[in-house]
Amino acid sequence: MHDQGGAMSSDASMPDPPEMEGSILESRVGGQLRSLMTIAAAVAASRQFEDFLALTAEEACRALGASSVSISRLDPERDELQTIVNVGEIDPSEEHRPADERHLLSEYPNVAAALKAAEPRLFSVDDPSTSPEDRAALTRLGRESAASMPIVVGDQAWGELWVSTAPGARRFTGDDLGLLGAVAEHVAAGVTEAEYMTRLAGYAYDDGLTGLLNRRGFEERLSDALADTAHEDERARPVSLVVCDVDNLKDVNDSYGHEAGDRMLVHVADALRTAAATAHGAVACRLGGDEFAILLDGHGPDVARRVAQMAVDRLARTQRHPITISCGVVSTEAGRLQPAALLRAADAAQYRAKHTREGSVVVGSTLASHPASEPGQRRSHRDRSVVDLQLLLEHCIERLDEGTDETPAQRLAGIAEVVSAALPVEAWAVLRVDVGPPSAPGGVQTVHCWAEAPPRGPVPGRDGPPAEYPPAVLRPAVEGETVHLFTDEDTEWDGLRPARGAVAVLLAGSGGHLLRLDVGDLIAARQLPSAVRLLVGAALQGS
Incomplete structure (x- = not known):
């Protein structure tokens, strides 16, 4: 609502508002909330960015009653919009996921101005204020009206959300801009998440010395692997873990210097990487200092022990100065096991290996099941930061319907x-x-x-x-x-x-x-x- 110059009274004697008619879920606002919940779930669940955009566009098309929806990305160097996804009743000349659909902004000055100002647009074929370029685009696509909303990431325009209606359908009005803006915000959130994860994959999860996955990356991989097994049936795939400790690293550092110790760690990393490559999906990690691990998702303790022994044997054949590592192996065959419990069990097995004989491999007890949570366990930063909007909105709607x-x-x-x-x-x-x-x-x-x-x-x-x-x-x-x-x-x-x-x-x-x-x-x-x-x-x- 726009200001008309009057004041809104705060007088306590204001009449009580009329009762809300029907359930929130049965109202138009309820329909918008359901659409927003679906899009929020897509942000959390989609592993592929293009899939997330397609689902978001389809839900926006349904919620707005649009004939088509397109999401495009701004290419500032080429000064053009590249369309990533088209959904709905698209023109025969368009593709659902076009490989190279581009629109020069120099040919659409109104679009360029709206993106720069981060402002939405409403236009139709018979509106005198519609630019010739927009009218020509609507006519070419067989559309009667359209609306666009900039997708803003940070303080910069990232792209555009474009929706249209067919002749005879309900035209868009200013009332539709609220939901259109909400959809654009969720696209922006998805873009931010995708770019953040891409940056992390490049440097936050790599160990600088060895090139292996670092502890942060290892903990996320382990958590994901164990979470996946919780959704399997009784014969869920196993997850195995090898924890390795380099023997006598301190002696090497003291006698030959830390550069020699670093070379020793690189040799160990190479041996573990080579051994892990023999088991499909296995990944080697450096947990810190002289401690390493191999995560084997989908493999039992026999495979894990074989992989560990392969690394031990390879290092024992190192010329001039053979290297020994002590390894503990543990596995879960079914049920849900917390990451901290699995890691503690592997550490215990590694401790026994080190005090039994340097360069040995010890398999710990197979852990079948553990409680779903551990007392005092803190949530990760990712858990605190990511909002489950779908569940939150469901609970809020239930609360509103009760009141x-x-x-x-x-x-x-x-x-x-x-x-x-x-x-x-x-x-x-x-x-x-x-x-x-x-x-x-x-x-x-x-x-x-x-x-x-x-x-x-x-x-x-x-x-x-x-x-x-x-x-x-x-x-x-x-x-x-x-x-x-x-x-x-x-x-x-x-x-x-x-x-x-x-x-x-x-x-x-x-x-x-x-x-x-x-x-x-x-x-x-x-x-x-x-x-x-x-x-x-x-x-x-x-x-």
Whole structure:
């Protein structure tokens, strides 16, 4: 809603909003939320970036009632858009996954301007304001109307989401831009994740000295392998682990220097890499210092012992100065085994090998099953950062459907409680807002609020007189146009500070109410804006 110059009253005698009609899931907002859940699941589940884009485009096509959807990537060096995926009723000249469909931006100045300004576009064949280039494109494709939304990664345009309708179908309006923007945000999240994983694969998971997988990469591979076995049947494939310790490395370092010790470690890495190559899918790793490992996904203890013995024998034949390593082998044949438990068992077997005879291989007890979790085990950084938006939205929708007779503030508080239970939310507040004229500060009065125990710091407006939020921040958030994310990088809004322990603040509202979430993880916070916007819209519909 756009500002008409009037103020929204915060008078406590305002009439109660009408009850919400029907289930949230039965409303149009519910349909949008379901689409967003499907796209969120695609972000988490897709292993191939192109598959994720195709599923996202198909779901956007269904949710918007579009005839076709295209996702294109900007190539700034060539000044052109390269289409990656087309779905829906595409033109015979188009392909679903084109190998080389490119559009020069010099031929579409309106597209170039919108990408540069990060602004959406709406246009149709009979709209006088439609550019000749856009009208020609619609006519060539047999389309009547279209909308486009820039895909922004960081502060740069990454590409464009383009949707169209056939003649006679419902045309796009400004009401569709909210969901279109949410889809673009999820594409941006997928792009960020794909680029992040590509960078990690290049340097974060490699040991600099030996070129083997490092401990971080090993732990992720091990976790993935064991997680996969948990979804198999009773005869799940085994996962085996060899842990190796280089004998007498300290003596070599002390007698010949660390360069000689490094050469020794490289020899060990080469032997383990060669031995691992004889078992399909096996990977050699350097865990740190003089400790190495071989992970054998799909192989039992017999194969693991053979591979370990091959490496031992190869090193024993090293000219001039034979090298010995002591190896422990352990395997799980069925059930779910926690990574830490498997590693401890392999360490124990390696310890026995080292104290039995240098250069020996000891097979530990086969571990059939362990509890799904271990007391006190901490979640990995990846677990804390990645938001399961699908599950979060499902729980929020259930909470909203339970509270159809509640006030808007109570429904917003319900959303805050669900989100806080799933994410590192340091504090939240539901605010009744009075937005004055543009020249006056915006005053807020807390309706509901919560903070972790012990409290992690004050939330402005929780205690005492209403806090003053920057009007430029408050007005668009209350008008439902967007959800704003503020971090310590955003020095423009000095009047808005996160609660202690929080790194980001999300604001969303409508009709005189505002939900504030102070989030303690920036990666998680960046995945939330589109979901929070739709949830707040669902909570406040009819208010």
